[in-house]
Amino acid sequence: MDVRPWSSPVRIEMAPGRIRIIGSTIEAATFLLKDWPPGEESKAVWAYRVCREAQAGTRTDDDARSAFFLACWDAGLRTVP
Incomplete structure (x- = not known):
């Protein structure tokens, strides 16, 4: 699998x-699948x-990052600089 x-x-x-750093589409997909906190999903x-579509080449990695960031924000996960 190509990790960009x-x-x-x-x-x-x-x-x-305790900071978790997600730096690629595959890391985001894995986090969403295995480590996403319970609640509104x-x-x-x-x-x-979106991450799976980016891995398949029908979306961009920027799309995946944006979708992941918005999901975190929507779930109330605090993102830090």
Whole structure:
């Protein structure tokens, strides 16, 4: 599988002082599938689909990053610079 790093990773504060860095479409898809916190998941399902489409070449990695970021924001996950 071709892992292409994003130009800017998404950093998520999982707990105070515990940062998770997601830097590629495959990392985002894996996080969405295995580590997504329980709760409202509609945006996570959509973001996962966008990630899979980017992996298949019908969407861009920028689309996947944007979808992942929006899913995090919608779920109330704190992103940090």
